[in-house]
Amino acid sequence: MQKIHRSLVSTLLFISVSFSVSAKDVTVMISGGFKAALEKLAPQFEAKSGNKIILISGPSMGKTPQAIPARLARGENADVVIMVGDALNNLEKDNWLQPGSRVELADSSIGMVVKQGEPKPVIKTDADLRNTLLQAQSIAYSDSASGRYVSSHLFKKLGIEDKVESKAHMIERIPVASEVAKGHYAIGFQQVSELLPVPGVAFIGELPEDVQYVTRFAGAVTAKAKNGQEGKALLNFLSSAEAQNTLRATGLRSVTTKLPVKQHDTVQ
Missing domain, CATH: 3.40.190.10 (Periplasmic binding protein-like II)
Structure with a gap:
């Protein structure tokens, strides 16, 4: 009986250690429009993946030092950025993002x-x-x-x-x-x-x-991401069907179609 007990304890310890070793911190730079939704969805993602989300807040654009482009430019680390679509386009043009990693997340009025x-x-x-x-x-x-x-x-x-x-x-x-x-x-x-x-x-x-002017929010994995695979998994979860009720409850609209040109990425 003692052997069985010791064996069970050893197995549980092994699972616990393995889980903690594989768990990753996913650092997300995020603008205010999507933050409330992510804060509500984070516990669900963390429970499913075992990874932890670290949030760094900042505007999608603007001249303040807290703006996401300014944070990246001075070397702050992030695995994922979630922000206004046109600002994300600018980061992509400047090679701050992994090609093909963009995920459309929600629309905001x-x-x-x-x-x-x-x-x-x-x-x-x-x-x-x-x-x-x-x-x-x-x-x-x-x-x-x-x-x-x-x-x-x-x-x-x-x-x-x-x-x-x-x-x-x-x-x-x-x-x-x-x-x-x-x-x-x-x-x-x-x-x-x-x-x-x-x-x-x-x-x-x-x-x-x-x-009305509808802003598209989207996310992408950064070019220098330490945990890019985990970051992409987060973006896929945020765009999934199971996340939509929470998105709408926080004032966002589900992405159903491409925004009209006059509403999508046009304000400079």
Whole structure:
């Protein structure tokens, strides 16, 4: 009986040691729009694979040192990057990514928030949205793809570019909703998936469809990945059918078709 017991203990120890030796840390540089979804899905991937996900947050673009391209340029390590599609294209052109490793993950629309407790404006139509923006004391938008669209295209489409220029402000690096929650700005625009996790704000809704801008999120394995195989397995999991309910619950849209040209990778 003691021999059987010792044999069982030895087997369990061998399995435990083998598992710990084979487990890998998968380092992911990720922009805010997909972060909430990955945080919810990470435990499921880690339980299935035995690997651990290490998150490094940063904008997909912009001039801040925390931006993903800046992090890679100064030598920070990552196995995977998950970010806005056009910014990922730029990394691919500059040979930061393993060829053929890109995986389309989700689409993200732009929404609007106000501080919790404040009156909720209506933005169901272009006229509603125009009126809301004209009446707002201040407007905040991000320094990433959604913000570039708001500042460079949305105001112009609504015919109010000159009227809101002095009260519209770009927020670098930090979530726009967090600034609205503090009362620094009356309304804020960002991708829905970045607005929903922030406490202290009320989500008003998405932009009207005819002035909406949908951002594609995608991921790829970096050219200098230490655990590239594990990174690709993570991307495949995030794009799988079993991940879709969680993606949608965090404000993202499942990738069903290629985005129209006017919405896909066009904001510079």
